[in-house]
Amino acid sequence: MRKVFLTLAAAALVTTACGQGESTQKAAPASITASTPATTVKQDAKPVELQFYFPVAVGGPITKLIDQLANDFHQENPTITVKPVYGGSYQDTMTKVVTAVQGGTSPDLAVLLSTDLYSLLSMNAIEDLTPRFNKEYFNGFYEAFMGNTKSGDTVWSVPFQRSTIVLYYNKDLFKKAGLNPDKAPSNWTEMREAASKLTVKDSAGKTSQWGIEIPSTGYQYWMLQALSLQTGTNIVSNDGKNVYFNKPEVQEALQYYTDLGLKDKVMPEGTLEWATVPSDFISGKTAMMYHTTGNLTKVKTDAKFDFGVSFLPANKKYGSPTGGGNLYVFKSISEDKKQAAVKFIQFLTQPQRVAQWSIDTGYVGTTKAAYETDLLKNYVKDFPQAAVARDQLQYADSELSTFQNGQVTKLFNDNIQAALLGKMSAKEALDKSQQQADEILKNFRK
Template identity: 80%
Template sequence: MKKLSLVIMVWMLLLTACSSGGQQGAAGNGNSVASADQSGKESQGSGNAEDEQPIELSFYFPVAVGGPITSFIDKLAADFHQENPSITVKPVYAGSYQDTMTKAATAVQGGNAPDLAVLLSTELYSLLEMDALEELTPRFSEEYFNGFYEAFMSNTKSGDQVWSVPFQRSTIVLYYNKDMFKEAGLDPEKAPANWDELREFASKLTVKDSSGSVSQWGLEIPSTGYQYWMLQALSLQSGSNIVNNNGTEVYFNKPEVKEALQFYTDLGRKDKVMPEGVLEWATVPSDFISGKTAMMFHTTGNLSKVKADATFDFGVAYLPANKSYGSPTGGGNLYVFKDIPEERKAAAVKFIEFLTQPERVAQWSIDTGYVGTTEAAYETELLKSYVAGFPQAAVARDQMKYASSELSTYQNGQVTKLFNDNIQSALLGEMTPEEALEKSQQQADDILKKYRK
């Protein structure tokens, strides 16, 4: 019996040891399943617990300028997935900025918000009114936000709260054809520095054929889509912005704005150095590239397209000054939406961090022509080398010291549409500049009065 008892005790000890070892291998010290899983994640560049389940992010993106923007975004999404295998970013190309905003707003109202989107920085107050946005102040450090140019950050904030991150940002610059400057007897290395020179140069650059028809215009400034943006630039040059800093009040009928719109209309209707009537936003760069106009005002976001397609030597310069230099900022910011699960918010923030690393900001600026949004991007060897070989790429950056926030209000779509319509009416001669601006001010006041405390 003693021998039998001893055998039973040994057997029970062996069973206990095996049971303990099995539990330890499955969930104890990390050997076996747990360590293999962790090792696999580390080899793929991620060991975070949030990455254990696959996450797919919908990313709404507009295409507002020329060039293969979609292919650049597709590559960024693929590169991010390679570094973060459990997160897949699905770009959704929604057309123009306006189309993208409409699509995003419809999705939010239908309870199916995207995870993140690039929308105009000026849509901030409209999105806040919809209660659509995730506040980003606690998601990033103050040091991170301080890395962006101050003028770009102006359109990201309401009070001290940050609601978006600058991404594909721009200013307006002057493009000019150096070959045409030479033919007109102008110094190809000297762009017009002020309004008087702009009018004078444009006159010399406007060419008529034997029948008296204009075969080459001196200047084109778009008058569709973003005519408010062009007028805002001229207003800043005259010494006044057209909006306050909290989206509740506009100053469309100030004397400086009237002076600006009079100059804008005179270029076509009185000075005859620019086509009268409607000049399509998308057509103006094509006219410049094809030689139909010697100069144009346009976004720096078209710089890479002009560089790739122009068959002539061209220059880029600050917008000419009136009382001072000036341009509003423009372009799109990255927004994260509120009504999505926390793990997708965290993944969206991770994607934003990825997109705004200095090397990627530098490459994006080179690929697209948009302004690098951070000073650190211009300190990279990549962008330093590019600017050294293509100095035109530095103009928009250098003009940032004269840049101001873009027109952005509550009910921004309504306000900008009525303003655009009235500006266009003035350009077409249907109203005087003063009538157009007084009407714009009255209409905007009617819309915005409920937002004023």
């Protein structure tokens, strides 16, 4: 989301996680900093160097963009040097952060999943940012993205590369199937019916085109959470201590998810890799897909057909979890470094930068002010698909985030996948998930 703006890291996570993977976006580094006002710096200030952990593989356009942003910030703030440290995927970066913190050498600043909050709190690793920014600053972000930044009223991170799940659909294939290319399915029934018409078999009876693909690796919990929100409930409390995996609404959602492949035969059975679903859509192998809005620019660049983007179809209502990563400042660093890190965060979240990053990557602009810039206004006017994820935020909720989040997410993912493969019923998968999660979380409820 899981996953409202996309910044540097967002694109990097397109295929790894909710947002969430290695990006192949072609960014335009020079344009990001075009109209940012300079910051006044005391010339006699003590030099500070910040180690900035960033989840992206070394090399490629995203690292060049980040390097340039670090250089531009240094030009405006000559006494502060930002040194990006590229850490691979979100998971790889979190592992490096944990190792560094346990070894007493934490980074100064990092982009990590917004859902890593409670794991970082358990380590006593991160700085309380509530007093570091004024209330108006936090109010500038879309409220849907603030949920995974807080525990209670305390703000522990800043939204940075954030997303939601959206529906992508191939308008050319809609026309070919006799469907209205300007009207995406608005509810589950319409989605199932459209997917049926869009599923095509060849002369040998083998499916050559699927109606819909919803990923079933890595982030299947995120997809199920969207379906659960559409059915009327979220799957997690806002304190990281309770999950609601076996509610009737979640069972209804998982049954729908599994039926698309096992019963309706409009989605491939078995495993659908997170990273290959966008490729299947771009190649025409599937007519529709559920995926992060962080893939928007990639689809726009690579698809050789007219495509649409819409809200995820509703059941009882619309809904999607947010996703993506936030900026965290670490607790053990010096006060000089904390102040420098806050200044860098302010630099990264200025409206023009947020707007340009959204254009370059496809992620949602995290701040309201970004959508008030001429840059993003004109882009949305010419490419209205870019406004869909932002507009869907009114129906969005926080992504699954708990204490021991890695363990809870893994067991949930494993059980969901067992249901999708037909090895377990929806009820069995969810009852097992609830029992296992309760066992892990019980010590945090005392």
